[in-house]
Amino acid sequence: MKPVDQSAAADMFIADVQHERFHDHHLWDLRKGRDQERDQIPEWETLRQLASDIKAHTLTHLADYLEEFERNATANGVQIHWAQDAQEHNRIVGEIFAAHQVKTVIKSKSMLTDECQMRPYLAELGITVIESDLGERIQQLDDDQPPSHIVVPAVHKLRGDVAKLFARTINSDPNNDDPKVLSEAGRQSLRPHFLAADAGMTGANYLIAETGSFVVCTNEGNADISANLPPLHVASVGIEKLIPRIEDLGVFIRLLSRSALGSPITQYTSHFRAPRDGSEMHIVLVDNGRSARLGMADFWTSLKCIRCGACMNTCPVYRRSGGLSYGSVYPGPIGVILNPAIDLHRYRALPYASTMNGSCTSVCPVKINIHEQIYQWRRIISEKQELPLLRRTALDVAAKVLASPALYRRVIAGVDQVSREFPRALIYNPLNAWGLQREIPDAPKATFHQWWAKNRGADHE
Amino acid sequence: MSSRDIILAQVRVNQPPASDLPKVPLFDANLPSPWPQFQASLQRMGGEILDCPEGVHLNALLAQHFPQAKIIASVVPEVEGNFNVVQGEDPHHLAEVDVAVVRARFAVAETGSVCFTEQELVINALAYLAQHLVVLLDVNEIVGNLHQAYQRPEFQMARYAVLHSGPSATADIEGTLVHGAQGVRTLSVIAYQRTPCVV
Numbered sequence: 005m006k007p008v009d010q011s012a013a014a015d016m017f018i019a020d021v022q023h024e025r026f027h028d029h030h031l032w033d034l035r036k037g038r039d040q041e042r043d044q045i046p047e048w049e050t051l052r053q054l055a056s057d058i059k060a061h062t063l064t065h066l067a068d069y070l071e072e073f074e075r076n077a078t079a080n081g082v083q084i085h086w087a088q089d090a091q092e093h094n095r096i097v098g099e100i101f102a103a104h105q106v107k108t109v110i111k112s113k114s115m116l117t118d119e120c121q122m123r124p125y126l127a128e129l130g131i132t133v134i135e136s137d138l139g140e141r142i143q144q145l146d147d148d149q150p151p152s153h154i155v156v157p158a159v160h161k162l163r164g165d166v167a168k169l170f171a172r173t174i175n176s177d178p179n180n181d182d183p184k185v186l187s188e189a190g191r192q193s194l195r196p197h198f199l200a201a202d203a204g205m206t207g208a209n210y211l212i213a214e215t216g217s218f219v220v221c222t223n224e225g226n227a228d229i230s231a232n233l234p235p236l237h238v239a240s241v242g243i244e245k246l247i248p249r250i251e252d253l254g255v256f257i258r259l260l261s262r263s264a265l266g267s268p269i270t271q272y273t274s275h276f277r278a279p280r281d282g283s284e285m286h287i288v289l290v291d292n293g294r295s296a297r298l299g300m301a302d303f304w305t306s307l308k309c310i311r312c313g314a315c316m317n318t319c320p321v322y323r324r325s326g327g328l329s330y331g332s333v334y335p336g337p338i339g340v341i342l343n344p345a346i347d348l349h350r351y352r353a354l355p356y357a358s359t360m361n362g363s364c365t366s367v368c369p370v371k372i373n374i375h376e377q378i379y380q381w382r383r384i385i386s387e388k389q390e391l392p393l394l395r396r397t398a399l400d401v402a403a404k405v406l407a408s409p410a411l412y413r414r415v416i417a418g419v420d421q422v423s424r425e426f427p428r429a430l431i432y433n434p435l436n437a438w439g440l441q442r443e444i445p446d447a448p449k450a451t452f453h454q455w456w457a458k459n460r461g462a463d464h465e
Numbered sequence: 466m467s468s469r470d471i472i473l474a475q476v477r478v479n480q481p482p483a484s485d486l487p488k489v490p491l492f493d494a495n496l497p498s499p500w501p502q503f504q505a506s507l508q509r510m511g512g513e514i515l516d517c518p519e520g521v522h523l524n525a526l527l528a529q530h531f532p533q534a535k536i537i538a539s540v541v542p543e544v545e546g547n548f549n550v551v552q553g554e555d556p557h558h559l560a561e562v563d564v565a566v567v568r569a570r571f572a573v574a575e576t577g578s579v580c581f582t583e584q585e586l587v588i589n590a591l592a593y594l595a596q597h598l599v600v601l602l603d604v605n606e607i608v609g610n611l612h613q614a615y616q617r618p619e620f621q622m623a624r625y626a627v628l629h630s631g632p633s634a635t636a637d638i639e640g641t642l643v644h645g646a647q648g649v650r651t652l653s654v655i656a657y658q659r660t661p662c663v664v
């Protein structure tokens with residue numbers, strides 16, 4: 005596949021001033037909300053360390069925990085399926101639905117089913133999947149656009165965009181762009197789908213080995229309706245979502261929504277252990293590259309990710325480029341380190357969509373060393389001799405961020421602690437906002453392009 | 466070899482060197498008084514507290530609070546509704562319910578959450594298809610934080626256990642908070658002691 009040109013896509017996003025400004029400010033507000041929550045919890049850093057350690061332990065004993073989970077879930081009357089890759093996942097889900105004559109499915113948000121491109125596959129089989137998370141539904145109605153953020157899928161759209169889209173697709177009033185009215189229109193249009201669905205689908209935030217149960221966190225309650233109304237509930241889950249014990253949930257639930265949205269908890273935290281009387285519950289455990297990643301010494305800790313989106317909200321490049329520019333279901337810093345392992349050629353430019361300011365690492369609730377992994381991917385890519393082109397790309401991205409002194413100051417303010425372990429060449433590399441700041445103490449008066457032309461341009465080309 | 470065995474084998478080969486599972490403390494020294502903390506947290510999450518003045522019957526309180534409500538489905542003995550929720554019945558019937566009245570198993574002060582299992586809800590979908598949810602809570606059954614909550618047996622025993630922290634909400638359109646996204650539009654908690662079982 006053609007490499008993703010994140011920089012060019014970001015250009016288009018930035019050119020649209022209104023959208024770019026809202027996106028940037030709104031996501032930064034989420035980051036500030038996260039900080040406020042953190043400040044109210046004295047044990048916050050202890051919780052992050054615990055979360056990171058629990059995940060490390062689970063991942064280093066993953067096979068045993070998977071077996072324990074399977075044993076307990078099966079004893080609870082849940083049917084467990086295993087999928088090595090996206091195709092097998094889709095085939096299994098299709099077969100479950102075919103066996104139950106399912107024609108319509110109501111589904112809550114799941115990055116995994118997007119990763120597997122399940123919807124188009126099921127559509128071919130004549131099965132309609134309706135997204136029930138409002139943001140994800142907006143994206144689905146908009147010509148099946150992928151989500152642009154893993155927690156707030158339509159965050160790149162403004163109210164006017166939604167008003168136009170809803171007028172076109174669900175007959176709402178095109179002249180009313182009040183978010184309350186639009187959300188109500190979304191509710192009214194989704195309700196018949198809930199009631200008519202033959203099956204419900206969810207993802208899962210956590211699988212618990214001890215009990216064979218799984219946990220789904222939503223704000224809309226859509227996962228609970230999807231799971232509790234139709235007689236069939238299928239959950240698709242990556243194998244890395246395991247944690248050993250129920251008591252571990254205390255750590256993760258306390259961190260998740262605070263990191264994601266700056267709220268103490270999601271409105272709904274739902275624990276599914278066994279099917280309701282007269283209904284069936286299936287879990288599809290999906291590998292799709294995860295077991296291979298587990299063997300990558302520099303990158304396996306990315307499997308600790310709990311998909312909170314905090315690294316996106318804090319990332320100056322993400323905030324100013326929009327999630328769609330990454331060309332993957334996983335955008336932002338986490339996408340930058342996940343995607344190259346999936347397709348190095350296609351995603352070779354992504355590790356350069358970073359100022360290396362380390363802000364992602366300092367907010368990550370499971371303490372993934374995101375910016376260090378970004379650096380490792382750059383090394384791998386430069387060893388593959390694709391550097392000159394990529395340097396230019398990286399330069400563009402950094403330049404966009406640094407062109408705004410206000411934003412630049414915010415980038416620097418967002419750096420809580422940055423690893424100083426990088427070689428000097430990288431710290432003082434022009435792609436690195438942090439290194440740049442050390443060389444030019446004040447926020448740059450010239451744009452990055454001008455600075456580059458003056459200081460480094462000569463020895464580059 | 467089955468996909469299961471292939472995945473497990475590959476995971477085993479690739480697992481990094483083992484690290485230990487840490488103990489999780491309860492972090493419950495010096496927690497604030499549960500009931501005031503619960504009320505503050507619930508309000509933060511968009512829920513509300515309904516005061517039931519001495520001598521006022523819950524039926525009257527609800528009639529006053531939800532004057533438009535036509536169908537009230539109560540699964541608690543303290544409130545008389547006009548809709549029968551029968552265990553094992555098709556949940557789709559519940560789509561017409563205006564107000565559902567249920568009792569919380571327990572609550573969490575830190576997050577303003579109330580916990581239900583399939584036992585309290587009778588039909589799980591009741592708590593989502595109704596337009597409004599009214600929750601009776603015994604204030605002696607509030608734990609301080611989520612660590613304490615996860616010590617409770619419900620999470621080991623129940624088929625379905627859920628924490629509701631305020632009503633259904635979305636901020637998917639321009640970050641504007643709207644209540645009543647797909648589930649209930651309001652969630653109200655009434656402090657009301659559990660009626661002792663009559664044997």
Ligand code: SF4
Pocket residue numbers: 308309310311312313314315316338364367368369370371372374
């Ligand atoms: S990498 Fe960390 S901050 Fe980013 S989504 Fe995952 S858990 Fe959240």
